[in-house]
Amino acid sequence: MAVKLIPCEIEGEVGLDVVIANQDATVADLIQALQQPADDSTIIKPYHKQRYGVCRGCVNNCCKYNSIVVDLVAAERLSAHLGLSLRDFAHSYLSCHSDLPFPEFKRRPCPFLVDDCCTVYVNRALICRLYLCTPMTERLEKLRAAVLLMGEAALRQRLLEEGVVARHWQERQLQESLYRRYRSGALTMDEFEREQEQLELLHGNPFLAGKGYDDTKLRECCSGDLWLQICNNIAEE
Numbered sequence: 257m258a259v260k261l262i263p264c265e266i267e268g269e270v271g272l273d274v275v276i277a278n279q280d281a282t283v284a285d286l287i288q289a290l291q292q293p294a295d296d297s298t299i300i301k302p303y304h305k306q307r308y309g310v311c312r313g314c315v316n317n318c319c320k321y322n323s324i325v326v327d328l329v330a331a332e333r334l335s336a337h338l339g340l341s342l343r344d345f346a347h348s349y350l351s352c353h354s355d356l357p358f359p360e361f362k363r364r365p366c367p368f369l370v371d372d373c374c375t376v377y378v379n380r381a382l383i384c385r386l387y388l389c390t391p392m393t394e395r396l397e398k399l400r401a402a403v404l405l406m407g408e409a410a411l412r413q414r415l416l417e418e419g420v421v422a423r424h425w426q427e428r429q430l431q432e433s434l435y436r437r438y439r440s441g442a443l444t445m446d447e448f449e450r451e452q453e454q455l456e457l458l459h460g461n462p463f464l465a466g467k468g469y470d471d472t473k474l475r476e477c478c479s480g481d482l483w484l485q486i487c488n489n490i491a492e493e
């Protein structure tokens with residue numbers, strides 16, 4: 257496997273760390289790696305009613321309580337599944353308020369959750385594929401966050417181009433809001449620089465170039481520093 261998740265101790269519990277076994281690992285490889293612990297009832301899931309169990313049918317379902325931010329690939333797939341244009345899908349299902357950084361489902365619980373199960377499983381959002389309540393190492397969390405940022409920023413950009421969302425999501429506004437958060441003390445210098453670096457990376461966004469989960473490489477979603485951190489225990493294939 258190009259991406260392996262291995263058990264490790266995190267704050268006294270058994271959590272997960274990531275090992276990249278192939279520099280060309282893709283988003284689909286990360287999704288596949290995360291599916292195994294989601295289906296494994298021996299892996300701790302602190303939000304699960306019994307603390308252990310599989311995600312399918314979980315009644316403490318994260319789909320009920322979390323905001324579900326949507327990425328471009330999922331938005332296009334869900335639009336096609338529902339027979340809607342991307343624009344109509346956005347109007348019917350997405351909230352694009354100026355106080356949100358990315359488009360998310362208007363309804364909570366998720367509109368596609370029925371009897372604690374997902375009714376659009378093959379088309380579910382990237383965040384649904386990458387979220388697991390199991391404790392994780394910082395580098396695995398950062399990898400998930402970087403991939404999600406790419407997918408979600410790609411949808412934001414596409415909706416901007418289609419005139420669905422207002423100018424508060426233009427790059428200049430995002431830069432200004434980042435700077436305001438830094439000046440107000442909401443971000444440290446390190447966080448400010450990291451977010452700026454991620455904003456820069458969005459210029460080469462693979463999802464905007466039409467790539468899907470199978471052909472987007474994880475390293476295309478990461479800054480050079482982050483990729484080095486993630487790969488610092490790279491395994492031989």
Ligand code: SF4
Nearest residue numbers: 301303311314318389
């Ligand atoms: S990740 Fe979500 S569905 Fe899975 S056990 Fe945790 S709360 Fe339940």
Ligand code: SF4
Nearest residue numbers: 319366368369374384
């Ligand atoms: S799309 Fe499916 S997996 Fe994602 S939040 Fe909705 S019900 Fe849950």
